[in-house]
Amino acid sequence: MTDTAAGSTVSAAEKGKRRDIRYRSLNALYRKEMADHVTSRRFIIILVLVIAMTVASVYGAVTGISAAIRDAAMDSKSAFDSSYMFLKLYTTGGSSIPSYMSLIALIGPFIGLILGFDSINSEKNSGTLNRLVSQPIYRDSIIIGKFLASATLIAVMILSTGIAVGCAGFLVSGIRPTGEEAVRVLIYLIYTIVYISFWLAMAMLFSVFTRHAATSALASIALWLFFAIFMSLLAGVLANAVYPVNTEYQQAFNGLNNYNLNLNLNRISPYYLYSEAGSVLMNPATRAINAVSYAQLVGALNGYLPLGQSLLLIWPHLVGLLALTFAAFTISYVGFMRQEIRGN
Amino acid sequence: MADSTIIRTRDLTKAYGTKVAVNHLNLEIRRGEIFGLLGPNGAGKTTTILMLLGLTEPTLGDAQIDGHDCTRESMLVKRITGYLPDNVGFYSDLTGRENLRFTARLNGIPEKEIDPLVDSLLERVGMAHAADQKTGTYSKGMRQRLGIADVLIKDPEVIIMDEPTVGLDPEGMREFLTLIRQLSTEDGKTVLVSSHQLYQIQQICDRVGIFVDGSLIACGGIGELGSQIAARGHYTLEIEAEPCDDRFLGYLGGLKEITDISKEGNTFVISSTEDLRSGITQFLGTHGYKLLHMHQKGGDLDEIYRVYFEEAEKEEGDENDDRHGSRKHRFGRRER
Structure with a gap:
């Protein structure tokens, strides 16, 4: 706000110089944030968490798949469906270990939260922000640099673990990905990066508006728990209150509305959005995500959705997740630009 | 440049809601002098400094450093102004040298010039021995000296320091004041120091401004102010x-x-x-x-300060006795 020089008539040279300053300071901040993260203790914590998660999920998937094959072999009536086996490495759990997909949906936000919860307020408290804003840099470089550095780390971490699961699964089980499966996994990982970046933006939002790192950490964890656990309960309660389904008559009359309201309320939660998108992407047998009437199913062939059609189903989810991320980041950006930063 | 005034404020005012933190401040600071901004906690010193750096917008009036408007051309101002904040902080996981390198990069100093510059500055402030320690282990005095090096990286024309002497031991204080004095005499820098510690400031300042409750109540050389008091019969x-x-x-x-x-x-x-x-x-x-x-x-700052401060209090008290107590209260709240 105060850092952007006024005046609409600026020469091209001056504009170039400004771009230069912006690039230079953003670059310096980005590199420093990155170095900070990589050498910090908390990064080791995240790394251990992610690696443990990856190893456990590969183990779970491999045992789960072999158990499924064994069951199918014993029971001649149900044939084991061997299409899209590679994707099952990500979606199958076993020996009471959840799948990679559900682990990431639950634990992934934690990565974003850890990287972001104290990004602004700890610098405020240690007096470094004060020094930083008095340097000849644009103030928004600070918050953008921080976000980009953390988002890059998230991307690197998710892509490497995601690919590691595939590789490990391939080595252990010999399941080879088809081209479509590889693309599906890649898109799924991109969704994951956006999803975790949302939590990063959320944590940064709290760090801009709270004074203590502990407060912002607690607030973001509370939000995470709310979306992961309580949102679905709340949606059910609300849907039942608006469209009661206690009697058979109400059931017949309100059933569809109740279901739709419940679903749409749930979709406010990024956790649900992401899980839904993931299940469509990684399970091509999913043909619809909304309520489907019997009439609509008449004459439908039971088959798999091609990739394009799957993407069509979850396109709104990606847009929604991106919108949520940008909204959270924009609020923190504006808040940060308007804040008065003084020593304490 | 022919203009000998480097910092100039005109009716600079900042209000937070109904509380006026800085009230129509008109200040002129000359090139190359050390100016002390004195006043009790919460008098509006820090707010004034923030406005000079373009970190907060004035409600009214304007401030200029070297002819650049502090609010609208804050990038230019920040390029020539070094700021040593109250309680300066460094990234505690980085060493002193790394902290300075980071500042140098932010200031766009070419990579190959950074190391010699950082080394010479560390030498100058007497921190070369601790350059490769993490700043988390530094004492207050060491942080303050590293802060000076940090400020000097961009080779500023104006150096603004906010309460730089708070929490220093006598020896550290003496060294620190010598450093400040050198900045003015040897490098020809303009230094603006805010403080509530009168004795220290008296030793190094060319001129002082006494700041009470957002208003500048006296401004001038220490000798000048002393004789002003004497002229009033104190x-x-x-x-x-x-x-x-x-x-x-x-x-x-x-x-x-x-x-x-x-x-x-x-x-x-x-x-x-x-x-x-x-x-x-x-x-x-x-x-x-x-x-x-x-x-x-009389003639020493303590006395000058007491007299002026008492006068300001008395006027205020005469105006409205009720406000007296609440004003004190606000002091305490403002400076956290």
Whole structure:
């Protein structure tokens, strides 16, 4: 706000110089944030968490798949469906270990939260922000640099673990990905990066508006728990209150509305959005995500959705997740630009 | 540049809601001088500094550094102004050297010039021995010296320091003040120091401004302010003589210039409207007294500050007695 020089008539040279300053300071901040993260203790914590998660999920998937094959072999009536086996490495759990997909949906936000919860307020408290804003840099470089550095780390971490699961699964089980499966996994990982970046933006939002790192950490964890656990309960309660389904008559009359309201309320939660998108992407047998009437199913062939059609189903989810991320980041950006930063 | 004024504010005002933190400040600071901005906690010193750096917008008026508007051209201003904040912080996981390198990069100094520059600055502030320690292990004095090096990286024309001497031990303080003095005398930098510690500032400042409750109540050289006080008829004399008997007391009681006498130990503190020294020494000499101690106060900043501050308080008190207490309260709240 105060850092952007006024005046609409600026020469091209001056504009170039400004771009230069912006690039230079953003670059310096980005590199420093990155170095900070990589050498910090908390990064080791995240790394251990992610690696443990990856190893456990590969183990779970491999045992789960072999158990499924064994069951199918014993029971001649149900044939084991061997299409899209590679994707099952990500979606199958076993020996009471959840799948990679559900682990990431639950634990992934934690990565974003850890990287972001104290990004602004700890610098405020240690007096470094004060020094930083008095340097000849644009103030928004600070918050953008921080976000980009953390988002890059998230991307690197998710892509490497995601690919590691595939590789490990391939080595252990010999399941080879088809081209479509590889693309599906890649898109799924991109969704994951956006999803975790949302939590990063959320944590940064709290760090801009709270004074203590502990407060912002607690607030973001509370939000995470709310979306992961309580949102679905709340949606059910609300849907039942608006469209009661206690009697058979109400059931017949309100059933569809109740279901739709419940679903749409749930979709406010990024956790649900992401899980839904993931299940469509990684399970091509999913043909619809909304309520489907019997009439609509008449004459439908039971088959798999091609990739394009799957993407069509979850396109709104990606847009929604991106919108949520940008909204959270924009609020923190504006808040940060308007804040008065003084020593304490 | 021909213009000898480097910092200029015109009716600079900042209000937070109904509280006026800085009230129509008109200040001119000359190139190359050390200016002390003095005042109690919460007088609006930090707010003024933030406005000078373009970190907060003035409600009214404007400020300029070297001809650049502090709000609209803050990038230009920040390029030539170094700021050492109150309680300066460094990234505690990085060493002193790494912290300085980071600042150098932010200032766009070419990579290959960074290391020699950082080394020379560390040498200069006497921190070369601890350059490769993490700043988390630094003492307050070390942080303050590293702060000076940090400020000097961009080779600023103006250096602004906010309460730089708070929390330093006497030795650290002495070294630190020498450093500041050098910045002015050797490098020709303009230095603006805000403080509530009068003695230290008195040693190094060319001029001071006394800041109370958002307003500048006096501004000038220390000698100048001292004579201003004297011209108003404020003299304070400390005197100790032996024997300290009734005759002496009677003599003092007879002087009509005296407005107030108090006794601290064996020392009399005498407030008067005129200089009494010659009269008293004559009396003591002719009556066989031994003069143990005599000191004319005034002319030092403490006295100047007390007088001006008391005057400001009195005016305020006359205006509205109720506000007095609440004003004190606000002081406490503002400075966290």
